[in-house]
Amino acid sequence: MxxxxxxxxxxxxxxxxxxxxxxxxxxxxxxxxxxxxxxxxxxxxxxxxxxxxxxxxxxxxxxxxxxxxxxxxxxxxxxxxxxxxxxxxxxxxxxxxxxxxxxxxxxxxxxxxxxxxxxDKKKLVDEKTNSAYQQDFQSIMMSFMNDMDWEDWVETYKKIVYWDLEINQTENKSMSEVFEMQKNEANHNFCRFIKDNYEDWMDEPDERPVLSHELLAEKVFPYVKENDKPVFFILIDNLRYDQWKVIEPLISELYSVKEDVYCPILPTTTAYARNAIFSGLMPSEIEATYPEWWVNDNDEESKNNYEEELLGEQLLRHRIDGKYSYHKIIRTSQGKQVNDQINSLMHRKFNAIVYNFVDMLSHARTDTNMVRELAPDEAAYRSITKSWFEHSSLYEMLKILAEKDCKVYITTDHGTVRTRKPYKIVGDRETNTNLRYKQGKNLSYNKKNVLAVKHPEDFGLPKTEVSTSFVFAMEDYFFAYPNNYNYYVSYYKDTFQHGGISIDEMIIPFIELGQK
Incomplete structure (x- = not known):
């Protein structure tokens, strides 16, 4: 040198x-x-x-x-x-x-x-980061040998995300390979934990983490009932915990930040998890109580057309009076329109706002080669998320709300996982198209590395026909059909998907923002 x-x-x-x-x-x-x-x-x-x-x-x-x-x-x-x-x-x-x-x-x-x-800062930071990770590596690996509960997994995952971000900032990224191995090991063990415990959680509310359908009742409504301040509940579709960590510094300049996590229901998709959030019900209960608002997997209609109505019903059940609002932001112009209405929204007791950008980014990355080139891995995916946020109407909204007397929550409905390993499955033409879970009759698959649900009602899921079952991919697998196998593998390998069981899909952020 x-x-x-x-x-x-x-x-x-x-x-x-x-x-x-x-x-x-x-x-x-x-x-x-x-x-x-x-x-x-x-x-x-x-x-x-x-x-x-x-x-x-x-x-x-x-x-x-x-x-x-x-x-x-x-x-x-x-x-x-x-x-x-x-x-x-x-x-x-x-x-x-x-x-x-x-x-x-x-x-x-x-x-x-x-x-x-x-x-010499970069060199010294690299040396210190690598040395510190090597020390923590052993304690993380040892934790996998214990009988870990949900809280243990949350702490382990936070450590993993921390080291992911730290190692990514090093110049030569010499520990990247070791880190990837450890994260894969963590994901494998976490999926086994979910497979062993999820069905029991359905019958044991006191023994489980907060799930999608409990999120508002457990974490938001107590504040709404006890305070007169308007509440803004902001849901960013598809936001992983590591993506939250890269936008957190920008938000912490505006607010005091209280960070928490929760667990989405299965399947970890918008149609199931987000409907559960806004309804306060499991999918089988939504179908039974509001059949006109439940859309099955194979129906052509959008699966989330009735979130506003479901939210209204949940507010009534919890005896939360007063006006509420619901907005879904897909285009920048819609976000600007909502920002122009902030003063009038301050007179609403509860305001729900859904931002769909990160979900659209994951789909665009799958379908568009240029976006794949821009976001080839998790680090680049995080970078694009941060860049979007810095120039988004959401960031502008948060700046406006920071000056107002109100309460703000930010969360998501599920995360995503970078899928790398194809998994053969056979189903009939009525089987749904999601790559991380399948719902249908007479599904044929190898039982290893999946969670098979023969009785959907035991998981709070609707059963469209007597023989309907669900199969969930675990870790970083994705389902592919044998008759078009090579196409599926080449097209969907290394894309960000959701619907199954992984640590990135199922430990997701719930953030409470307070005025500074």
């Missing part, structure tokens, strides 16, 4: 020879100049890794030189050094995007620390 080069501009450069000698002995190449003008010329002629710039030089000031240097080399880190402690100088320097700020007299160790912080 070549020496890292430092340009140092100071009209009293001779007094700094001990500092320059110190840095030279540490392996840096230092080029000294006497003025801001000299620094600009050197930047124009040569490449440097970092610049030290004295603020108070005769002729051209450090701030004036900084402005021109940034035009020539906008990405180079500049450290401003000054005798003055005047606040306006600091503010001007920070506003001009300096990388660091030092006040004279300075000592060699201060300089070295600043250089390391700016030039």
């Amino acid at each position: 070549s020496q890292q080069r430092i340009l140092w501009a100071d009209d009293e450069i001779d007094l700094l020879k001990p500092h320059i000698l110190f840095l030279t002995k540490k392996g840096y190449e230092v080029t000294p100049v006497l003025s801001g003008l000299d620094a600009i010329e050197k930047c124009d002629e040569e490449e440097f890794d970092i610049i030290f710039l004295d603020e108070n030089m005769p002729g051209m000031t450090g701030l004036e030189a900084l402005e021109q240097i940034k035009r020539i080399r906008p990405s180079i880190p500049v450290v401003m050094i000054t005798k003055s402690e005047e606040e306006y100088i600091m503010e001007d320097a920070i506003g001009a995007k300096i990388a660091d700020y030092l006040i004279k007299p300075i000592n060699p160790k201060q300089i070295l620390l600043s250089v390391k912080k700016l030039l």
